[in-house]
Amino acid sequence: MMQLSCPWCGAREESEFVCAGTAHIARAPLTATDGEWGRYLFLRENPRGVHLERWRHLFGCGQWFNLARNTVTHEVLAVYRMSEPPPPLPGSRA
Amino acid sequence: MKYSALALVRGALTGGRHWTPAWRFPEAKSRYQVLIIGGGGHGLATAYYLAKNHGVRDVAVIERGWLGGGNTGRNTTIVRSNYLFPESARLYDFSLKLYESLSRELNFNIMLSQRGLILLAHSRHDLDSMARWANAMQMNGIDAQLLTRRQVAERAPLLEMSPQARFPVLGGFMQRRAGTARHDAVAWGYARAADACGVDILQNCEVTGFTRDAHGAVTGVLTNRGAIAAERVGIAAAGHSSVLAKLAGFALPVTSYALQAMVSEPVKPALDTVVLSPGTGAYVSQSDKGEMVLGASLDLFPSYAQRGSFAITQSVLAATLAIFPTFSRLRLLRQWAGIVDVVHDSSPIIGATPVPNLYINCGWGTGGFKGIPVGGWTLAHVLATGKNHELAEPFQLARFVSGRLIDEAAAAGIAH
Numbered sequence: 001m002m003q004l005s006c007p008w009c010g011a012r013e014e015s016e017f018v019c020a021g022t023a024h025i026a027r028a029p030l031t032a033t034d035g036e037w038g039r040y041l042f043l044r045e046n047p048r049g050v051h052l053e054r055w056r057h058l059f060g061c062g063q064w065f066n067l068a069r070n071t072v073t074h075e076v077l078a079v080y081r082m083s084e085p086p087p088p089l090p091g092s093r094a
Numbered sequence: 095m096k097y098s099a100l101a102l103v104r105g106a107l108t109g110g111r112h113w114t115p116a117w118r119f120p121e122a123k124s125r126y127q128v129l130i131i132g133g134g135g136h137g138l139a140t141a142y143y144l145a146k147n148h149g150v151r152d153v154a155v156i157e158r159g160w161l162g163g164g165n166t167g168r169n170t171t172i173v174r175s176n177y178l179f180p181e182s183a184r185l186y187d188f189s190l191k192l193y194e195s196l197s198r199e200l201n202f203n204i205m206l207s208q209r210g211l212i213l214l215a216h217s218r219h220d221l222d223s224m225a226r227w228a229n230a231m232q233m234n235g236i237d238a239q240l241l242t243r244r245q246v247a248e249r250a251p252l253l254e255m256s257p258q259a260r261f262p263v264l265g266g267f268m269q270r271r272a273g274t275a276r277h278d279a280v281a282w283g284y285a286r287a288a289d290a291c292g293v294d295i296l297q298n299c300e301v302t303g304f305t306r307d308a309h310g311a312v313t314g315v316l317t318n319r320g321a322i323a324a325e326r327v328g329i330a331a332a333g334h335s336s337v338l339a340k341l342a343g344f345a346l347p348v349t350s351y352a353l354q355a356m357v358s359e360p361v362k363p364a365l366d367t368v369v370l371s372p373g374t375g376a377y378v379s380q381s382d383k384g385e386m387v388l389g390a391s392l393d394l395f396p397s398y399a400q401r402g403s404f405a406i407t408q409s410v411l412a413a414t415l416a417i418f419p420t421f422s423r424l425r426l427l428r429q430w431a432g433i434v435d436v437v438h439d440s441s442p443i444i445g446a447t448p449v450p451n452l453y454i455n456c457g458w459g460t461g462g463f464k465g466i467p468v469g470g471w472t473l474a475h476v477l478a479t480g481k482n483h484e485l486a487e488p489f490q491l492a493r494f495v496s497g498r499l500i501d502e503a504a505a506a507g508i509a510h
Binding site: 014018034045047048 | 334336337340345346347348349350394395396397398399403404405437438494495496497
């Protein structure tokens with residue numbers, strides 16, 4: 001089981017959290033074409049390596065935060081708040 | 095050589111010395127008509143149907159590891175076609191029908207056992223939605239039968255049916271033609287049959303890139319064993335589809351998750367059907383070896399690690415014991431995970447990619463094993479003819495632009 005560090009509560013077991021997928025996806029404008037809208041809604045990089053993702057401490061403080069996590073080793077490289085830009089990481093898309 | 099009871103007797107009498115390898119280990123040629131990336135069930139079935147249905151025999155299957163070492167060897171071996179929408183019903187029932195004749199077709203015993211699959215209803219809402227589900231199946235010409243509480247109890251006597259049950263069983267429904275098949279045998283059977291048609295199976299051969307012409311069309315692949323040219327390339331790589339798509343320069347509506355399964359120590363026959371309880375997440379059958387095979391729900395965070403989290407293991411075991419309390423004495427023998435390719439509508443993608451000459455079969459998510467025959471059949475069709483197979487027409491990438499999704503909540507069975 002992974003242990004994740006909530007920025008407010010500290011290290012807790014994975015089962016207290018839910019993952020809400022890729023972070024930093026910019027909402028497509030209302031003028032978007034069907035193709036752009038479909039890309040925004042559905043297409044994901046789904047990297048084998050570092051992934052920037054949103055998590056929520058659902059069975060805890062209920063707060064949202066971001067993780068930079070390796071999808072192969074599950075190693076957490078960074079924890080940062082929703083309002084913060086992703087930290088510089090080797091191999092990340094940021 | 096043809097496998098038969100007679101060959102078995104002859105083999106026994108001659109000390110088993112006449113057996114030959116089931117497929118060759120050829121060197122890669124520099125060029126093929128069609129290349130298929132992924133030596134699991136879907137890739138091998140594609141190769142076989144290319145040769146069998148379309149006469150395209152200049153084919154190679156490229157596999158990074160060993161045959162059937164990915165999800166084909168990691169699933170719970172269950173085949174069924176209890177889907178909701180007409181498009182899915184046609185696709186999955188075609189697959190089940192191919193499974194029904196596959197042992198004879200391939201001259202390889204895939205040990206298909208149509209022992210039926212029971213879905214349990216634990217609430218009034220479950221009863222209503224299962225009635226709708228079973229009716230939809232019957233409308234689509236697929237066998238489905240609603241069961242009363244008593245009928246469920248008769249079919250699976252070890253189920254917790256006491257008044258104190260934490261999850262009372264109010265009834266359920268059954269697909270009698272559903273069941274299990276030996277997963278490795280499906281890969282080996284297709285591999286042997288494809289090899290006999292002249293298909294080269296290249297194991298330990300990892301794709302590292304694609305070669306492209308001036309118009310961007312794919313002209314072959316780069317591998318750790320050198321470049322291989324091809325007129326058309328098909329991808330059948332399940333959870334690693336996004337990695338290959340990225341090498342080719344496009345993105346897919348796919349997220350890769352770990353899906354785990356586990357088996358108990360083998361015991362004498364105790365459960366002669368497949369039991370799925372969508373409400374609790376328990377998915378149980380007994381293998382021919384006697385192990386209780388437990389399927390899980392997804393580890394719901396993106397992962398390429400072929401191991402599952404203990405948080406999910408624990409919830410699966412808890413769910414299983416809630417409906418089969420007597421299994422609490424069993425010891426767990428093995429637990430593992432495969433990386434599955436989940437798309438938003440839980441339906442596969444079989445057809446062209448944005449890159450010319452490159453085709454894909456992916457998006458089966460947690461249910462790829464049952465789709466192996468039809469996945470191979472339809473990918474082979476589009477690779478050979480350049481046109482989508484009629485069954486695969488609704489399952490194109492374009493649906494993620496048009497919005498015509500085939501949202502198969504039923505596909506998951508277990509919560510997605």
